[in-house]
Amino acid sequence: MSDPTARGRVTLTDIADACELSRATVSLVLRGSPLVNAQTRARVEAELKRQGYVYHRGAANLRRKVSSTVALVINDLSNPFFAEFAAGVDEALAAAGYVTLLGSTGESSERQQAVLTSLLEHDPAGIILSPAEGSDAARLRPLLGSRTPMLVFNRALGDGWDYLALDNAHGARLATEHLLAQGHRRIAFFGGHGESSSCFERRKGWQAALANAGVTPEPQWIVECAPTRLEAARQTGALFVRDPAPTAAVCYNDAVALGLIAGLATRGRRAGLDFAVTGFDDIPEASVSAPPLTTIAVDPRARGRQAAELILQRLRDTSAPATTTIAPVRLHARASSQFTLPGDAA
């Protein structure tokens, strides 16, 4: 069994036998205990290398009743926003010695239940969840019990869990104020569904900025649509059903904004030149679209690192009350909002 190319796994017992020591002593060497005699240690380490020993963290964790993994459940990795987020999470978890268990839900709350069930069986120390649309806290609670702490990201999900939120209201407010500063008054809120908490909050920010500027939004300034490029392009016409129509739109997110830009082009209008558009998220496409998109940057990678820090902190102190953290956002002005209304400009 001392042949490194042998079939089976090399275990602590193999090393102990080869060194004529007990497993306990080898275990101490493995975890760098100062108790072990230097010569003994050297002998063991040579043997570990010689046999190609691989530590079985699962067995150790079982015995020690600890876990060295954190589960990350994401709607959809092909969304660059979540991919960046995941990259940030993994980076920070790895730095802290944890391994990321990945799960994705495809925005289905059914799959979310299944994915969480499966991941929980792998005994994660904690969970970072970016909830699928229509997630139900009541169905999640019995699944999670009280043993496994969870950090919810991006979408509110009821009490009892830590929550990392984007400052949606503030972001939409920044975008709206930016457009107001360029002389716009009739500013639409375009895209998204009112039921989603992020859409709701962004509308609130838009509304607040308008109110602050003495503008009362008309009902037809709010256009709902699924947050995809295609749907947004299709709904573009809804902005122009009544006269006078909006001259600018704060979009629910970048996908919607890009769709709107395309929809405008179809109607012979050019974003940035005769209509002003802002997005939300600052996805990579935003910088290369035609025109480049003014948007609200949320730095998803930094959010990922932040989420990881929050859950690690929670692992250290399970008893502290659940906390809500609001992550900053900032305006990234580009050409799509360049169109100003000279008449009204300050």
Add this chain to the structure above:
Amino acid sequence: MSDPTARGRVTLTDIADACELSRATVSLVLRGSPLVNAQTRARVEAELKRQGYVYHRGAANLRRKVSSTVALVINDLSNPFFAEFAAGVDEALAAAGYVTLLGSTGESSERQQAVLTSLLEHDPAGIILSPAEGSDAARLRPLLGSRTPMLVFNRALGDGWDYLALDNAHGARLATEHLLAQGHRRIAFFGGHGESSSCFERRKGWQAALANAGVTPEPQWIVECAPTRLEAARQTGALFVRDPAPTAAVCYNDAVALGLIAGLATRGRRAGLDFAVTGFDDIPEASVSAPPLTTIAVDPRARGRQAAELILQRLRDTSAPATTTIAPVRLHARASSQFTLPGDAA
């Protein structure tokens, strides 16, 4: 201990005690054995639910000497190409009942060693590795031993491991032929480093297509640069140092192509109108850039699913010889290559 909100974990023993059965019987219920009396089963299942029992797959796997995880090691999740790939991998692994252990290397072969070491300690059944640049098979081999099968993606990495390759040569050939068909003869190969296997293969395909058309490439038609937008923009001038200059360029990848488009614009040239550009990858930006980018689509999500299938197959048959699979690619023509040379057109 029958209180579901109790501190500790609910174990098989808790359930067995509550039902006045042995752990063996409860274990059989858990895994759906037909041996168990229907009433007994019902009783146990009620108790499992009542106590909020969560299966500890790690303990079961330890005893059964199996693993239900696969490690996925990716250069960089913020690259949408790899994010899509990861999404495909996770989708297929989850469907097969495996959980994905995530690791990322940031294109550092040092980190890659560390990440693999850490992941191996979690006893994955197999590994899917998209190697960091400059990966060294000789350093990887002792790490992996012969116990853990690995599937290498995208970059060749020596023998003994399964390999899923993109058909780089064919893709570059398609792009080149596309440009030839539009009348171009002086077609550059722009970007990338010759040492990287993917760049080398793509150049080969470009060369073959040119040779096939009776065109002998001149040395200055090959411009090297780091595969980033910025570097490509900086190197644009190198295409035009000698007269007659190329009228079209096959780019190493989309990032480079987008950089070239920007670099051209700086010099007053417009891709698609007075110069033809093709990319490689079909990243999301390709469809919204100005102009939209003609590129080679590799469907990274499908590649991810394929990679997962390949490693799962390997888990079923460890003894079969290592295999190389070449994934198809296809041309996605858009506006950036629209520029044709009327004089030479067929």
Add this chain to the structure above:
DNA sequence: CTGAAAGCGCTTACAG
């Protein structure tokens, strides 16, 4: 159909 016993690979008091 159910139970007693051993064991997966590791760690942790406790002795000495």
Add this chain to the structure above:
DNA sequence: CTGAAAGCGCTTACAG
């Protein structure tokens, strides 16, 4: 400084 024994949560022959 090292070892013997028990145990983490589960499964697997083997009895009965």
